[in-house]
Amino acid sequence: MNDWIAIGALALVGLLIPLAMMAVSYLLRPSVPETSKRATYESGEVPTGGTRIRFNIQYYMVALLFVVFDIETVLLFPWAVIYTDALAEYGLFYALGPMLLFVAILALGLAWAWRNGAVQWAKSPQQVGTEGNRP
C-alpha cells in the first residue's frame, strides 16, 4: 500500500515539474502575436488541405495484431513468475506443456497473419509496379 502512495507522490512531482516549468516560461517569454506566424508549417509552402488525411491501412493492421499479442503477454507473466516453483511441484510436462501449446496457437495466428500480408508493409498499385526499379 505504502508503495503505491510513494508512486502517487512521484506522479504528483512528475506533474508539478512540467507545470512549474510552464509557469516559469510564462513569466519569461515574450508574446508578439502575428497572424502568419501561427500558420501550419509545411516547409515554407502555403499549407494546403486539412490534416485529417487518409493514411496507410498498415497502421491499423499492426494495431489490431498488437492487441492480440499484448493480451498474450499479460497472460504469460503470471506463468513466468511461478514457473520454477511449478517445475518443482508438477514437473516439466505440466509446467511447460500448456504454455507451449498457448504460444503455439499464437504462433499459428502470426503465421496466418504473415501469410495474409498483415505484417507486410502495404503498397499502392503504383509502388508495386515500380518495385523492380528501386535500388
Add this chain to the structure above:
Amino acid sequence: MIGGSKTPLQDTILLPERIGDLTGLGEFGMAGELIAMFIAAFIVGNLMLAMTGVAGPWAKRKITAAFTDRYAVNRVGPFGLLIIVADSVRLLGKELIIPENADRPAYDLAPIVVAGSAMLGFAVIPMGSGIHLADPEVGLAYVFAVAGIASVGLVMAGYSSANKYSMIGGLRAVAQNVAYEIPLVVTGMSVVIFAGTLQMSEIVAAQAETLITVGGLDIPMWYAFVNPFAFVLFLAANFAEIGRNPFDIPEAPTEIVAGYQTEYSSVYFVLIYLGEFLHIFLGGAIIATIFLGGPAGPGPAELGIVWFLVKIWAVFLLTQWLRSALPRVRIDQLIEIGWKGMLVLAFANLVLTAIIVGLLETDLALSMVIFA
C-alpha cells in the same frame, strides 16, 4: 512496508522510510510519512531531471562532436558545462507559437503526458545507496506499463498539432512502439523465469550470486551474462521503443521535419525533449536493473548509485554511438524487422529459456522419458 520483509537479501529500507527516520518526520504518523514520501519523490524526480539536463544540451553535443571529429560547446564555463544553464534560460524564454488549427486541450496536455509518464517509471527502480522510492510486487510489469503511456502523449501531440508531418510522425511512433513492445516485454519475461518474481529488488538480489569464477575473479550472475541473446534482443527492442537510431523514424528529420514535435516551441518543446531523454534513461535503468545487476559493482554497497549511473550512462552512450554510426531504417523495414524478426526471436528466446530452465531444474532423465 508490504513486501519488504520477505527475504533477508534485499535492501528493506526504501527511500521514504529512510527520510522519515533521518528527519524525524516518521514520528508524526500518516502526515509525516506522506511528507517524507513527497520529499523522496522530489529527490528521485530531480535526480533524473538533472541527468537529462546534462545529457540533453551538453553530453549529446559533446559525444556527437567527438564522433564527427569536431569541437563542441567549449566556450561557456569549464568544458562548456554552463551551456546547460544558458540553454535552459534560452529555451524557456522563447515565444510560444501555437499553430492556428491546433486542438487545444490535447495540444497542451501532450508535453505533460510525455514528460510526466517518463518520470513515473523511475519509482520502482532500485538505484543503490538506498535510493529506491517504491518496491511493489509487480514492479517490472508496472515499469513496462508506465513506459507505454508515452505513446499516448506522442499520438496526442501528433494529432492535435494539425500538421501533416506531425500526424505522420504520431502514426509512426505508435506503429513502432506497438511493434517493439511485444519483443521487449517477452524478452523481459525470460528474465522473470530466472528470477521467479516481478519485484525489482528481488530481481537485483537474484543477480548478486556468483555465476562462475574465472581465475579468482567472481563473475556475478547478471542476466546479461546468463542469457546474452536476451540481452542483445532487449537492447535492440529498447532502442526502437525509445525511438533512437537506427529506429528513429517517428522523428526522421530528413523525411518528416521533426515528426510529432514539428509544431512545438518554447517550453512545450523543452518538455517533449525532456520526456525523450527521460525515456532513454528509463530504458537504460530497466536494462541496468534486469540485465546488469542494478546498482551492483565492486566496492562497498554505498557506491551503488555510482555504479547504477555508470550503467545507465553506458546505455546512453550506446544510443549516441548508434546515432552517429547507423543509418535509419525505412518504415516498411521497421515493421518487417519488428513483426517478422524480433517477435519470432523473442518468442524463441522465451520458449528455449523455459525449456532449458525446465531441464536443468527437474530431473534430466525423467524429462527425457516424457519428451521421447
